[in-house]
Amino acid sequence: MTTFGRFSIAVAIGILATVSAAFAKPIRIVAVGASNTQGWYVGKQGAYPAKLEALLREKGVNANVVNAGIPFDTTAGMLKRIDSDVPKGTDIVILQPGGNDRRFLVTKEQRAANIAAMERRLRDRAIKSVVYDDEIPPQYYAFDFIHLTADGHAFIASQLLPRVLAMIDRRAGVASPRSRD
Template sequence: MKISKMFIFALTLAIAGLGAAYSASAQVVALGASNTEGHGVGSSEAFPAQLERMLQAKGSSTHVSNAGVFGDTTSGMLSRLSSSVPEGTKIVILQFGGNDFRQGISPAARQANIASIQQQLRARGIKTIQADGFVKAALQSGLAQSDHIHLTAAGHQRVASQLMGSIR
């Protein structure tokens, strides 16, 4: 079977166009600790995965990457910021959680870490969305696992639904 040079050229252009379309779609990273990771419900039920499915159901090609790490602190998030938030990221959902308090990190150190994370993302032109309030509200409304710290799948769904309006 002989393939014409024109066909190969057209195919190459089509593939390049698909790559450009993918990179032009918004890239979202959810940066946080165990609730971001999906502790107790699994990553497929965590709010980043649920948010991605909700966006795709609305016709968006947005990919939401889960950069949640169980037990992480704001200093840990700061130290892995560059590796967790790749070039091309448009939005970072920040969910700092309460591990700093549980590990005895001072409020001043926590605030300095948060300010540094936000400053670095701003310098890269990346929009940030705070999710801690959504998580706290879901936990307070009874959408918590038996440990009263981690969200149920329904809690993650609620957080994802609340984040939907902020993703453009």
């Protein structure tokens, strides 16, 4: 084969790879939580699910992050709605249980059992999950010390990004659908 022939094949393969990546099914992520997932004070576009979607897209990941946050919800409520909020075809779920359990006097043991049950249901459906129950530094809270500021939502999105990217890498098998930095 001539050098021109090899070059033409390489160009064709590159074009096909680019076209197939452009039409690849997006990664579907659902964020389940309460008011801080929903975006209390900052709105859905200012909430961490939207910010995470933007960060993923900056990394070249075709992802849709659905915001399934419901103000005042507890882990018991999240457990009741996990199946309806997470449709078939979902790849990853972010569980952000928040602090309403403490406000509504749910025991630590029941909270842990609810989170474990949600993880189990998702695993049974072959859906990866991330539980974001990390301590959030106080400077990221609004005046009520319950809800997050815009910077707080950006902080959570930045904390979730490497975890979600690692799950996408594992889901893809070997190589990530994102560009390597």
